[in-house]
Amino acid sequence: MGGPTAVAGFQRSLGDWFRAEAKDYPWRRTRDPYAILVSELMLQQTQIATVLGRGYYDRWLRAFPDWSTLAAAEEEAVLKLWEGLGYYNRARNLHRAAKIITEEYRGHFPDDPATALSLPGVGRYTVGAVLSFAYGQAVPLVDGNVGRVLARVLALEEAINSPGGLKILWDWAEALLDREDPATHNSALMELGQRICRPGKPDCPSCPVRGHCLADHGGLAETLPVKTKPAAITKRVEHVILAERSGEIYLCQESGSRRRGLWRLPEISAEEAADLTEMLRFDYTITRYRVTLLVHAPSPLWRPARSSSEGGAWFPFRASAPLPPLGAPYRRALDLYGNLRDGLDLKA
Numbered sequence: 415m416g417g418p419t420a421v422a423g424f425q426r427s428l429g430d431w432f433r434a435e436a437k438d439y440p441w442r443r444t445r446d447p448y449a450i451l452v453s454e455l456m457l458q459q460t461q462i463a464t465v466l467g468r469g470y471y472d473r474w475l476r477a478f479p480d481w482s483t484l485a486a487a488e489e490e491a492v493l494k495l496w497e498g499l500g501y502y503n504r505a506r507n508l509h510r511a512a513k514i515i516t517e518e519y520r521g522h523f524p525d526d527p528a529t530a531l532s533l534p535g536v537g538r539y540t541v542g543a544v545l546s547f548a549y550g551q552a553v554p555l556v557d558g559n560v561g562r563v564l565a566r567v568l569a570l571e572e573a574i575n576s577p578g579g580l581k582i583l584w585d586w587a588e589a590l591l592d593r594e595d596p597a598t599h600n601s602a603l604m605e606l607g608q609r610i611c612r613p614g615k616p617d618c619p620s621c622p623v624r625g626h627c628l629a630d631h632g633g634l635a636e637t638l639p640v641k642t643k644p645a646a647i648t649k650r651v652e653h654v655i656l657a658e659r660s661g662e663i664y665l666c667q668e669s670g671s672r673r674r675g676l677w678r679l680p681e682i683s684a685e686e687a688a689d690l691t692e693m694l695r696f697d698y699t700i701t702r703y704r705v706t707l708l709v710h711a712p713s714p715l716w717r718p719a720r721s722s723s724e725g726g727a728w729f730p731f732r733a734s735a736p737l738p739p740l741g742a743p744y745r746r747a748l749d750l751y752g753n754l755r756d757g758l759d760l761k762a
Protein backbone atom coordinates (compact mmCIF):
# COMPACT_ATOMS: atom_id res chain seq x y z
CA MET A 415 0.00 0.00 0.00
CA GLY A 416 1.24 3.51 -0.78
CA GLY A 417 1.56 6.49 1.57
CA PRO A 418 -0.74 8.06 4.15
CA THR A 419 -3.42 8.92 1.58
CA ALA A 420 -3.77 5.30 0.51
CA VAL A 421 -3.86 4.19 4.15
CA ALA A 422 -6.57 6.75 4.94
CA GLY A 423 -8.56 5.57 1.89
CA PHE A 424 -8.30 1.96 3.04
CA GLN A 425 -9.47 2.89 6.54
CA ARG A 426 -12.37 4.93 5.19
CA SER A 427 -13.58 2.20 2.79
CA LEU A 428 -13.36 -0.41 5.52
CA GLY A 429 -15.05 1.73 8.19
CA ASP A 430 -17.88 2.90 5.90
CA TRP A 431 -18.64 -0.68 4.90
CA PHE A 432 -18.69 -1.84 8.50
CA ARG A 433 -20.93 0.98 9.71
CA ALA A 434 -23.43 0.06 7.00
CA GLU A 435 -23.15 -3.74 7.10
CA ALA A 436 -22.00 -4.79 10.57
CA LYS A 437 -23.68 -7.77 12.17
CA ASP A 438 -25.33 -7.07 15.47
CA TYR A 439 -23.68 -9.19 18.18
CA PRO A 440 -24.29 -8.67 21.91
CA TRP A 441 -20.59 -8.09 22.59
CA ARG A 442 -20.70 -5.17 20.14
CA ARG A 443 -23.41 -3.48 22.20
CA THR A 444 -21.28 -3.24 25.31
CA ARG A 445 -18.09 -1.47 26.43
CA ASP A 446 -17.79 -3.72 29.48
CA PRO A 447 -14.31 -5.33 29.34
CA TYR A 448 -15.60 -8.34 31.29
CA ALA A 449 -18.37 -9.16 28.81
CA ILE A 450 -15.97 -8.53 25.92
CA LEU A 451 -13.30 -10.83 27.37
CA VAL A 452 -15.89 -13.58 27.92
CA SER A 453 -16.96 -13.34 24.28
CA GLU A 454 -13.37 -13.29 23.02
CA LEU A 455 -12.36 -16.39 24.98
CA MET A 456 -15.51 -18.29 24.02
CA LEU A 457 -15.01 -17.43 20.35
CA GLN A 458 -11.34 -18.42 20.27
CA GLN A 459 -12.04 -22.02 19.27
CA THR A 460 -15.81 -22.01 18.91
CA GLN A 461 -18.18 -20.78 16.19
CA ILE A 462 -20.40 -17.75 16.79
CA ALA A 463 -23.43 -19.94 16.02
CA THR A 464 -22.58 -22.20 18.97
CA VAL A 465 -21.69 -19.44 21.41
CA LEU A 466 -24.88 -17.49 20.65
CA GLY A 467 -27.31 -20.03 19.19
CA ARG A 468 -26.80 -22.56 21.96
CA GLY A 469 -26.97 -19.90 24.63
CA TYR A 470 -23.49 -20.20 26.15
CA TYR A 471 -22.77 -16.47 26.20
CA ASP A 472 -26.11 -15.45 27.73
CA ARG A 473 -26.06 -18.26 30.29
CA TRP A 474 -22.56 -17.33 31.37
CA LEU A 475 -23.34 -13.64 31.84
CA ARG A 476 -26.50 -14.48 33.79
CA ALA A 477 -24.60 -16.82 36.13
CA PHE A 478 -21.41 -14.74 36.37
CA PRO A 479 -22.30 -11.14 35.46
CA ASP A 480 -19.00 -9.57 36.55
CA TRP A 481 -15.42 -10.21 37.67
CA SER A 482 -16.25 -10.58 41.37
CA THR A 483 -19.08 -13.09 40.86
CA LEU A 484 -16.87 -15.21 38.66
CA ALA A 485 -13.91 -14.87 41.04
CA ALA A 486 -16.05 -16.16 43.93
CA ALA A 487 -17.42 -19.18 42.00
CA GLU A 488 -16.27 -22.77 42.54
CA GLU A 489 -14.19 -24.17 39.68
CA GLU A 490 -16.66 -27.01 39.21
CA ALA A 491 -19.51 -24.54 38.60
CA VAL A 492 -17.33 -22.64 36.12
CA LEU A 493 -16.43 -25.78 34.18
CA LYS A 494 -20.03 -26.98 34.23
CA LEU A 495 -21.19 -23.82 32.49
CA TRP A 496 -18.41 -24.18 29.91
CA GLU A 497 -19.27 -27.83 29.26
CA GLY A 498 -19.66 -28.50 25.55
CA LEU A 499 -17.40 -25.64 24.42
CA GLY A 500 -14.22 -27.72 24.89
CA TYR A 501 -10.70 -26.37 25.46
CA TYR A 502 -11.45 -25.98 29.16
CA ASN A 503 -8.25 -24.10 29.87
CA ARG A 504 -10.07 -21.08 28.47
CA ALA A 505 -12.60 -21.31 31.31
CA ARG A 506 -9.93 -21.93 33.94
CA ASN A 507 -7.90 -18.97 32.70
CA LEU A 508 -10.96 -16.71 32.70
CA HIS A 509 -11.65 -17.79 36.27
CA ARG A 510 -8.06 -17.08 37.35
CA ALA A 511 -8.04 -13.74 35.50
CA ALA A 512 -11.25 -12.74 37.32
CA LYS A 513 -9.58 -13.49 40.67
CA ILE A 514 -6.50 -11.43 39.78
CA ILE A 515 -8.56 -8.51 38.45
CA THR A 516 -10.77 -8.56 41.55
CA GLU A 517 -7.95 -8.90 44.05
CA GLU A 518 -5.11 -6.96 42.44
CA TYR A 519 -6.78 -4.43 40.12
CA ARG A 520 -9.92 -3.60 42.16
CA GLY A 521 -12.20 -5.01 39.48
CA HIS A 522 -10.70 -2.96 36.64
CA PHE A 523 -9.28 -4.70 33.55
CA PRO A 524 -5.76 -3.21 33.17
CA ASP A 525 -5.62 -0.56 30.46
CA ASP A 526 -1.88 -0.97 29.99
CA PRO A 527 -1.19 -3.56 27.23
CA ALA A 528 1.84 -5.08 29.00
CA THR A 529 -0.10 -5.58 32.25
CA ALA A 530 -3.13 -6.96 30.42
CA LEU A 531 -0.83 -9.39 28.60
CA SER A 532 0.30 -10.85 31.92
CA LEU A 533 -3.22 -12.12 32.75
CA PRO A 534 -3.79 -15.86 32.29
CA GLY A 535 -5.23 -16.79 28.89
CA VAL A 536 -4.82 -13.25 27.56
CA GLY A 537 -2.56 -13.14 24.50
CA ARG A 538 -1.67 -10.30 22.20
CA TYR A 539 -4.83 -10.69 20.11
CA THR A 540 -7.08 -10.60 23.21
CA VAL A 541 -5.31 -7.51 24.55
CA GLY A 542 -6.02 -5.73 21.26
CA ALA A 543 -9.65 -6.82 21.30
CA VAL A 544 -10.44 -5.80 24.89
CA LEU A 545 -8.48 -2.54 24.91
CA SER A 546 -9.82 -1.35 21.56
CA PHE A 547 -13.44 -2.52 21.99
CA ALA A 548 -13.87 -1.58 25.67
CA TYR A 549 -11.59 1.44 26.07
CA GLY A 550 -11.23 2.67 22.48
CA GLN A 551 -7.44 2.42 22.72
CA ALA A 552 -5.40 2.38 19.50
CA VAL A 553 -4.14 -1.19 19.90
CA PRO A 554 -4.09 -3.48 16.84
CA LEU A 555 -5.16 -7.11 16.69
CA VAL A 556 -4.44 -10.05 14.40
CA ASP A 557 -6.49 -13.24 14.46
CA GLY A 558 -6.98 -15.80 11.69
CA ASN A 559 -9.47 -13.61 9.81
CA VAL A 560 -7.45 -10.41 10.08
CA GLY A 561 -4.24 -12.24 9.14
CA ARG A 562 -5.84 -13.58 5.97
CA VAL A 563 -7.22 -10.16 4.94
CA LEU A 564 -3.91 -8.37 5.53
CA ALA A 565 -1.89 -11.09 3.81
CA ARG A 566 -4.07 -10.67 0.72
CA VAL A 567 -4.35 -6.89 0.75
CA LEU A 568 -0.57 -6.61 0.95
CA ALA A 569 0.25 -9.83 -1.00
CA LEU A 570 2.40 -11.31 1.76
CA GLU A 571 4.78 -13.98 0.49
CA GLU A 572 5.81 -15.34 3.90
CA ALA A 573 3.74 -18.06 5.56
CA ILE A 574 1.24 -16.41 7.91
CA ASN A 575 1.80 -19.10 10.53
CA SER A 576 5.58 -18.60 10.58
CA PRO A 577 7.23 -16.31 13.15
CA GLY A 578 8.50 -14.00 10.39
CA GLY A 579 5.10 -13.84 8.67
CA LEU A 580 3.33 -13.15 11.96
CA LYS A 581 5.69 -10.32 12.81
CA ILE A 582 4.99 -8.67 9.46
CA LEU A 583 1.22 -9.05 9.96
CA TRP A 584 1.36 -7.40 13.40
CA ASP A 585 3.50 -4.56 12.03
CA TRP A 586 0.99 -4.02 9.22
CA ALA A 587 -1.96 -4.17 11.59
CA GLU A 588 -0.31 -1.44 13.64
CA ALA A 589 0.54 0.68 10.58
CA LEU A 590 -2.95 0.46 9.06
CA LEU A 591 -4.89 0.93 12.31
CA ASP A 592 -7.39 3.78 12.29
CA ARG A 593 -6.38 5.63 15.46
CA GLU A 594 -9.55 7.72 15.45
CA ASP A 595 -11.80 4.68 15.72
CA PRO A 596 -9.78 1.53 16.47
CA ALA A 597 -12.83 -0.44 17.71
CA THR A 598 -14.64 -0.06 14.39
CA HIS A 599 -11.46 -0.68 12.40
CA ASN A 600 -10.54 -3.89 14.26
CA SER A 601 -14.10 -5.24 14.18
CA ALA A 602 -14.37 -4.41 10.49
CA LEU A 603 -11.20 -6.30 9.58
CA MET A 604 -12.43 -9.35 11.49
CA GLU A 605 -15.85 -9.25 9.88
CA LEU A 606 -14.40 -8.72 6.41
CA GLY A 607 -12.41 -11.92 6.90
CA GLN A 608 -15.46 -13.81 8.18
CA ARG A 609 -17.91 -12.75 5.52
CA ILE A 610 -16.09 -11.69 2.34
CA CYS A 611 -12.35 -12.35 2.37
CA ARG A 612 -13.03 -15.96 3.29
CA PRO A 613 -10.57 -18.86 3.17
CA GLY A 614 -10.30 -20.50 -0.25
CA LYS A 615 -12.46 -18.40 -2.51
CA PRO A 616 -12.97 -14.79 -1.39
CA ASP A 617 -15.90 -12.74 -2.68
CA CYS A 618 -13.76 -9.98 -4.20
CA PRO A 619 -16.58 -8.33 -6.22
CA SER A 620 -18.36 -7.52 -2.92
CA CYS A 621 -15.23 -6.36 -1.11
CA PRO A 622 -15.11 -2.75 0.16
CA VAL A 623 -11.28 -2.62 0.00
CA ARG A 624 -10.91 -4.22 -3.42
CA GLY A 625 -9.36 -1.06 -4.82
CA HIS A 626 -6.54 -1.34 -2.26
CA CYS A 627 -5.89 -5.07 -2.58
CA LEU A 628 -2.63 -6.25 -4.15
CA ALA A 629 -3.75 -9.90 -4.23
CA ASP A 630 -6.82 -9.00 -6.29
CA HIS A 631 -4.79 -6.80 -8.66
CA GLY A 632 -2.27 -9.59 -9.11
CA GLY A 633 -4.81 -12.42 -9.48
CA LEU A 634 -3.46 -14.00 -6.28
CA ALA A 635 -6.54 -13.86 -4.07
CA GLU A 636 -7.19 -17.60 -4.16
CA THR A 637 -3.55 -18.59 -3.68
CA LEU A 638 -2.98 -16.41 -0.61
CA PRO A 639 -2.32 -16.58 2.24
CA VAL A 640 0.67 -18.92 2.21
CA LYS A 641 0.78 -21.36 5.14
CA THR A 642 3.24 -23.96 6.31
CA LYS A 643 1.79 -27.46 6.49
CA PRO A 644 -0.05 -28.35 9.71
CA ALA A 645 1.18 -31.30 11.77
CA ALA A 646 -0.08 -34.66 10.53
CA ILE A 647 -3.14 -36.16 12.21
CA THR A 648 -2.35 -39.16 14.42
CA LYS A 649 -4.96 -41.87 14.89
CA ARG A 650 -5.51 -43.57 18.21
CA VAL A 651 -8.05 -45.84 19.87
CA GLU A 652 -9.43 -45.22 23.37
CA HIS A 653 -11.28 -47.89 25.36
CA VAL A 654 -13.57 -46.93 28.23
CA ILE A 655 -16.19 -48.71 30.28
CA LEU A 656 -19.65 -47.50 31.13
CA ALA A 657 -20.66 -49.08 34.43
CA GLU A 658 -24.21 -48.62 35.67
CA ARG A 659 -25.76 -49.99 38.85
CA SER A 660 -29.06 -49.10 40.49
CA GLY A 661 -29.53 -45.97 38.36
CA GLU A 662 -26.00 -44.68 38.97
CA ILE A 663 -22.99 -44.52 36.69
CA TYR A 664 -19.34 -44.59 37.65
CA LEU A 665 -17.10 -41.67 36.63
CA CYS A 666 -13.53 -40.81 37.51
CA GLN A 667 -11.61 -37.56 37.56
CA GLU A 668 -9.37 -36.47 34.72
CA SER A 669 -5.70 -36.13 35.41
CA GLY A 670 -3.29 -33.72 33.73
CA SER A 671 -3.51 -29.95 33.54
CA ARG A 672 -5.55 -29.68 30.33
CA ARG A 673 -8.58 -31.50 31.70
CA ARG A 674 -8.22 -30.88 35.41
CA GLY A 675 -11.58 -30.53 37.11
CA LEU A 676 -13.41 -32.57 34.49
CA TRP A 677 -14.79 -36.09 34.83
CA ARG A 678 -14.68 -39.00 32.39
CA LEU A 679 -15.56 -42.64 31.83
CA PRO A 680 -12.84 -44.93 33.22
CA GLU A 681 -10.22 -45.86 30.64
CA ILE A 682 -9.06 -49.47 30.20
CA SER A 683 -6.35 -51.04 28.08
CA ALA A 684 -6.98 -52.81 24.75
CA GLU A 685 -6.15 -56.13 26.47
CA GLU A 686 -8.74 -55.51 29.17
CA ALA A 687 -11.29 -54.54 26.51
CA ALA A 688 -10.72 -57.66 24.41
CA ASP A 689 -13.31 -59.83 26.20
CA LEU A 690 -15.88 -57.10 26.85
CA THR A 691 -19.05 -56.27 24.93
CA GLU A 692 -18.79 -53.12 22.85
CA MET A 693 -21.78 -50.83 23.40
CA LEU A 694 -20.91 -47.77 21.33
CA ARG A 695 -18.19 -46.31 19.18
CA PHE A 696 -17.57 -42.97 17.49
CA ASP A 697 -14.69 -40.78 16.41
CA TYR A 698 -13.69 -37.42 17.81
CA THR A 699 -10.80 -35.05 17.18
CA ILE A 700 -8.63 -33.41 19.77
CA THR A 701 -5.67 -31.23 18.79
CA ARG A 702 -3.78 -33.41 16.26
CA TYR A 703 -5.36 -36.72 17.26
CA ARG A 704 -8.24 -38.52 15.56
CA VAL A 705 -9.54 -40.76 18.32
CA THR A 706 -11.90 -43.72 17.99
CA LEU A 707 -13.69 -44.05 21.31
CA LEU A 708 -14.98 -47.56 22.11
CA VAL A 709 -17.40 -47.79 25.01
CA HIS A 710 -17.68 -51.23 26.63
CA ALA A 711 -19.96 -52.80 29.19
CA PRO A 712 -17.86 -53.91 32.18
CA SER A 713 -17.56 -57.57 33.08
CA PRO A 714 -19.88 -58.74 35.89
CA LEU A 715 -16.83 -58.97 38.14
CA TRP A 716 -15.72 -55.38 37.49
CA ARG A 717 -15.27 -53.17 40.54
CA PRO A 718 -14.00 -49.56 40.67
CA ALA A 719 -10.23 -49.29 41.12
CA ARG A 720 -9.20 -49.04 44.73
CA SER A 721 -6.38 -46.69 43.85
CA SER A 722 -7.14 -43.26 45.26
CA SER A 723 -5.44 -41.62 42.25
CA GLU A 724 -8.44 -42.47 40.08
CA GLY A 725 -10.72 -40.31 42.26
CA GLY A 726 -13.87 -42.10 41.06
CA ALA A 727 -17.46 -41.88 42.30
CA TRP A 728 -20.98 -43.07 41.47
CA PHE A 729 -23.44 -40.44 40.20
CA PRO A 730 -27.21 -40.64 39.66
CA PHE A 731 -27.90 -41.03 35.94
CA ARG A 732 -31.21 -39.33 35.19
CA ALA A 733 -32.26 -36.09 33.51
CA SER A 734 -33.21 -34.40 36.77
CA ALA A 735 -29.76 -34.92 38.34
CA PRO A 736 -27.02 -33.03 36.47
CA LEU A 737 -23.72 -34.85 36.19
CA PRO A 738 -20.44 -33.10 37.07
CA PRO A 739 -18.61 -31.37 34.19
CA LEU A 740 -17.59 -33.94 31.60
CA GLY A 741 -15.21 -33.86 28.64
CA ALA A 742 -17.16 -33.62 25.36
CA PRO A 743 -16.57 -37.24 24.18
CA TYR A 744 -17.82 -38.70 27.47
CA ARG A 745 -20.84 -36.40 27.52
CA ARG A 746 -21.64 -37.59 24.01
CA ALA A 747 -21.17 -41.24 24.99
CA LEU A 748 -23.55 -40.82 27.93
CA ASP A 749 -26.14 -39.01 25.79
CA LEU A 750 -25.99 -41.82 23.23
CA TYR A 751 -26.17 -44.45 25.94
CA GLY A 752 -29.14 -42.68 27.55
CA ASN A 753 -30.98 -42.66 24.22
CA LEU A 754 -30.11 -46.31 23.64
CA ARG A 755 -31.26 -47.30 27.09
CA ASP A 756 -34.49 -45.39 26.70
CA GLY A 757 -35.18 -47.24 23.45
CA LEU A 758 -34.68 -44.27 21.14
CA ASP A 759 -32.82 -44.39 17.82
CA LEU A 760 -29.06 -44.35 18.12
CA LYS A 761 -27.59 -41.67 15.88
CA ALA A 762 -23.86 -41.65 16.38
Ligand code: SF4
Nearest residue numbers: 611616618621627635
Ligand atom coordinates in the same frame (compact mmCIF):
# COMPACT_ATOMS: atom_id res chain seq x y z
S1 SF4 B 1 -10.32 -7.94 -2.80
FE1 SF4 B 1 -10.63 -10.11 -2.39
S2 SF4 B 1 -8.67 -10.86 -1.64
FE2 SF4 B 1 -8.62 -8.63 -1.52
S3 SF4 B 1 -9.26 -8.17 0.57
FE3 SF4 B 1 -11.07 -8.08 -0.70
S4 SF4 B 1 -11.98 -10.14 -0.61
FE4 SF4 B 1 -9.87 -10.28 0.16
